Amino acid sequence: MSFLEYAPAPESTAILNLKAQYGLFIDGEFVDGSGEVFDTISPATEEVIARIAQADASDVDRAVAAARRSYEKVWSRMSGSDRGKYLFRIARLVQERARELAVAESLDNGKPIRETRDVDVPLVAAWFFYYAGWADKLEYAGLGPKPRSLGVAAQVIPWNFPLLMLAWKIAPALAAGNTVVIKPAETTSLTAMLFAEILQQADLPPGVVNIVTGPGATGQALVTHADVNKVAFTGSTDVGRTIARQVAGTSKKLTLELGGKAANIVFDDAAIDQAVEGVVNGIFFNQGHVCCAGSRLLVQENVHDEVVDRLKQRLSTLRLGDPLDKNTDIGAINSAAQLERIRTLSDTGENEGAERWQLDCTVPDKGFWFRPTIFTRVSAAHSIAREEIFGPVLSVLTFRTPEEAVAKANNTPYGLSAGIWTEKASRMLALADRLRAGVIWANTFNKFDPASPFGGYKESGYGREGGRQGLTAYLESSGWQAPIESSAASSRSGRKARKAVAK
Amino acid sequence: MTIEHPVALAPADRAVRLLGSDLTEKALRLHLEGLSGVDAVGLEARAAGLSTRSIKASSKAWALDTIIRTCDLTTLEGADTPGKVRSLVAKAVTPDATDPSTPRVAAVCVYGDMVPYAVEALGALHGDPELGLVSIAAVATAFPSGRASLAIKLADTREAVAAGADEIDMVIDRGAFLSGRFGLVFDQIVAVKEACRRADGSFAQLKVILETGELATYDNVRRASWLAILAGADFIKTSTGKVSPAATLPVTLLMLEVIRDWHRLTGERVGMKPAGGIRASKDAVRYLVTVAETVGEEWLTPHLWRFGASSLVNDVLLQRQKLRTGHYSGPDYVTVD
Numbered sequence: 001m002s003f004l005e006y007a008p009a010p011e012s013t014a015i016l017n018l019k020a021q022y023g024l025f026i027d028g029e030f031v032d033g034s035g036e037v038f039d040t041i042s043p044a045t046e047e048v049i050a051r052i053a054q055a056d057a058s059d060v061d062r063a064v065a066a067a068r069r070s071y072e073k074v075w076s077r078m079s080g081s082d083r084g085k086y087l088f089r090i091a092r093l094v095q096e097r098a099r100e101l102a103v104a105e106s107l108d109n110g111k112p113i114r115e116t117r118d119v120d121v122p123l124v125a126a127w128f129f130y131y132a133g134w135a136d137k138l139e140y141a142g143l144g145p146k147p148r149s150l151g152v153a154a155q156v157i158p159w160n161f162p163l164l165m166l167a168w169k170i171a172p173a174l175a176a177g178n179t180v181v182i183k184p185a186e187t188t189s190l191t192a193m194l195f196a197e198i199l200q201q202a203d204l205p206p207g208v209v210n211i212v213t214g215p216g217a218t219g220q221a222l223v224t225h226a227d228v229n230k231v232a233f234t235g236s237t238d239v240g241r242t243i244a245r246q247v248a249g250t251s252k253k254l255t256l257e258l259g260g261k262a263a264n265i266v267f268d269d270a271a272i273d274q275a276v277e278g279v280v281n282g283i284f285f286n287q288g289h290v291c292c293a294g295s296r297l298l299v300q301e302n303v304h305d306e307v308v309d310r311l312k313q314r315l316s317t318l319r320l321g322d323p324l325d326k327n328t329d330i331g332a333i334n335s336a337a338q339l340e341r342i343r344t345l346s347d348t349g350e351n352e353g354a355e356r357w358q359l360d361c362t363v364p365d366k367g368f369w370f371r372p373t374i375f376t377r378v379s380a381a382h383s384i385a386r387e388e389i390f391g392p393v394l395s396v397l398t399f400r401t402p403e404e405a406v407a408k409a410n411n412t413p414y415g416l417s418a419g420i421w422t423e424k425a426s427r428m429l430a431l432a433d434r435l436r437a438g439v440i441w442a443n444t445f446n447k448f449d450p451a452s453p454f455g456g457y458k459e460s461g462y463g464r465e466g467g468r469q470g471l472t473a474y475l476e477s478s479g480w481q482a483p484i485e486s487s488a489a490s491s492r493s494g495r496k497a498r499k500a501v502a503k
Numbered sequence: 504m505t506i507e508h509p510v511a512l513a514p515a516d517r518a519v520r521l522l523g524s525d526l527t528e529k530a531l532r533l534h535l536e537g538l539s540g541v542d543a544v545g546l547e548a549r550a551a552g553l554s555t556r557s558i559k560a561s562s563k564a565w566a567l568d569t570i571i572r573t574c575d576l577t578t579l580e581g582a583d584t585p586g587k588v589r590s591l592v593a594k595a596v597t598p599d600a601t602d603p604s605t606p607r608v609a610a611v612c613v614y615g616d617m618v619p620y621a622v623e624a625l626g627a628l629h630g631d632p633e634l635g636l637v638s639i640a641a642v643a644t645a646f647p648s649g650r651a652s653l654a655i656k657l658a659d660t661r662e663a664v665a666a667g668a669d670e671i672d673m674v675i676d677r678g679a680f681l682s683g684r685f686g687l688v689f690d691q692i693v694a695v696k697e698a699c700r701r702a703d704g705s706f707a708q709l710k711v712i713l714e715t716g717e718l719a720t721y722d723n724v725r726r727a728s729w730l731a732i733l734a735g736a737d738f739i740k741t742s743t744g745k746v747s748p749a750a751t752l753p754v755t756l757l758m759l760e761v762i763r764d765w766h767r768l769t770g771e772r773v774g775m776k777p778a779g780g781i782r783a784s785k786d787a788v789r790y791l792v793t794v795a796e797t798v799g800e801e802w803l804t805p806h807l808w809r810f811g812a813s814s815l816v817n818d819v820l821l822q823r824q825k826l827r828t829g830h831y832s833g834p835d836y837v838t839v840d
Binding site for chain 2 (some may be wrong): 002003004005006007008009114118269270271272273274275277278317326327423443444
């Protein structure tokens with residue numbers, strides 16, 4: 001036996017205590033939905049994990065009413081420091097149940113346990129910790145003194161990072177004093193249900209967070225509901241566009257985090273081994289189901305062959321298979337529909353003249369799988385260089401000068417993220433100024449931090465999540481202006497305030 | 504700027520092939536300074552990523568045996584005596600008397616003046632570790648500082664080889680390297696390699712210690728690795744064990760990347776030896792994973808891979824006993840050497 005065929009090291013599912021069926025989470029309780037119950041399956045085995053209730057318009061109505069009641073009577077009246085205590089409690093409970101959440105996420109989504117354990121779940125806790133700290137400091141959010149919460153937030157999240165996207169949405173909303181109705185993606189509701197249990201454990205007042213499960217229609221009923229004040233959506237640009245139309249003409253505030261087709265730009269002076277590593281992480285992290293994935297590799301022409309060679313060599317050590325095995329690098333594609341889309345777009349790439357290379361590895365009989373793929377000889381006119389594939393497929397293009405790199409990187413309707421690889425800091429900074437993307441990574445990729453705002457340009461959406469900017473998406477200025485003090489007076493009051501804190 | 508007169512270097516075979524037959528210090532410098540940089544954050548992240556591999560069951564059993572089979576059991580103390588060396592040799596030959604299936608270590612590693620005692624103690628078991636025998640490695644060239652004249656370094660080397668050392672672990676002149684005198688470092692390695700020649704024309708294997716803890720930056724480690732390989736190193740080795748930090752996983756990964764690149768370029772296989780600071784089986788397994796996923800598992804043989812360690816073997820033996828019996832014993836169930 002070869003050493004590299006590491007013996008199986010599966011994470012046990014014994015830690016899970018799943019119910020056979022999950023209801024909607026409304027007003028602090030699990031309740032039945034009015035729609036037809038549906039299965040959630042493991043994309044790695046196609047086995048049913050649990051049954052999930054489906055919310056129709058009447059259920060959404062109940063959820064929004066609960067959120068409204070809770071907003072008026074409890075949450076908007078609570079002090080910021082008390083809201084913060086609940087958020088800290090949620091963060092700690094997420095850490096306590098981290099292993100369980102990681103296993104459930106891998107099972108339901110198909111992503112490797114290594115990622116849920118080391119990335120998704122730690123970031124979920126980090127997001128709640130970060131926004132818990134903001135809850136009593138809203139006057140520093142940049143909207144002037146006494147900014148106001150918006151009311152009820154309707155949130156619709158995608159299937160690629162189910163629990164993390166839930167945290168990105170719920171944590172700032174709650175810190176700012178809003179209540180929430182959230183709809184997880186149809187194929188990945190499981191961890192949201194475990195999160196509902198955590199909310200019960202945390203004793204969060206009923207109705208502050210409500211979770212409605214179901215297909216796109218449930219989400220549509222939610223975002224078009226007359227009594228929501230804020231809509232936040234992460235998902236495809238097509239759906240985002242529909243939501244923007246539906247919300248137009250209402251007083252609802254809207255943030256959209258949509259697709260991307262990020263350029264990862266590798267210069268000939270880059271630290272080549274680390275750049276290759278970053279390119280791999282940029283596109284094959286989470287099976288490429290990442291809106292900010294570095295799906296277009298722009299490599300300087302004089303090092304193209306060398307970089308592609310090294311990429312292939314590095315890819316040959318990736319391990320595709322059971323998401324619950326601790327050594328798995330590439331898990332399952334989330335759904336049959338997504339797999340079909342990846343296949344179709346890849347075939348189009350080949351038909352248009354690009355050269356396909358795929359990792360030579362065995363693929364399990366059951367479940368949805370796609371081998372890591374690199375397309376070379378891709379030109380900017382090919383559809384695989386323009387359309388978001390949302391899978392483990394990298395398109396390699398070349399450039400000759402920094403100007404050409406910028407032009408090609410910006411030549412996309414999207415603008416979510418970009419990466420720059422060079423050892424020359426002046427070039428790095430000059431280039432970052434000219435790239436039209438919301439997030440620019442230099443000599444790294446796919447790094448997330450709750451303190452850093454995230455969001456897109458152009459068809460990648462608008463609004464920012466994370467950081468102070470992410471908080472302001474859930475606040476509005478009260479319009480109240482502090483009386484202008486003389487500098488002497490303000491420094492005196494500042495001293496007084498510090499003294500009060502010291503007591 | 505003045506035009507330097509070209510300083511000719513010793514015509515080491517590999518360097519001549521790569522840099523041309525009129526080998527000069529300038530050509531060497533241009534090559535080393537033209538190497539791609541190393542991003543420290545990225546390198547350390549990759550090493551941390553490799554550390555998350557979970558090696559269980561049959562893979563773990565194989566890994567534990569491989570650690571022993573590729574270990575240079577080491578004693579390098581001022582207080583070393585013939586008795587201490589005999590005891591070390593006994594441990595090398597029979598690491599675990601309670602389990603005859605335990606493999607022997609690859610080599611014992613001692614100071615040059617201790618080589619005759621090791622030869623005597625090993626007797627018929629002295630030989631190629633690929634054949635289940637035990638080699639003798641001697642540190643030489645004014646180990647660990649390397650601060651001596653070339654004549655002394657060469658004499659040190661020749662004496663150890665003549666006494667029966669199969670492998671010479673030399674140190675580079677870090678002072679010369681850090682002050683940019685790459686040619687001097689290069690020529691010394693070439694000269695020591697020549698001093699490894701035995702009377703019958705065969706060579707003792709040369710391991711070149713970079714002392715990465717003193718080179719300080721990853722860029723320097725990459726350059727020094729290339730320099731040592733070009734000068735003819737059979738193995739490149741991280742550390743003497745006398746300077747902290749000694750071997751680390753990121754440094755080992757980086758040196759393995761150079762070995763991989765040399766192999767891509769020429770098809771030649773250069774060996775790697777991390778030394779110092781590796782005490783736990785768990786850490787050692789991470790090194791094996793790093794080798795397998797960077798240069799390939801064909802490197803996991805005593806001819807291409809060694810651990811330089813003194814206390815690692817006992818921890819591996821405890822883990823082996825645990826795999827065999829299902830429960831942990833304690834330090835009194837493995838022998839001190």
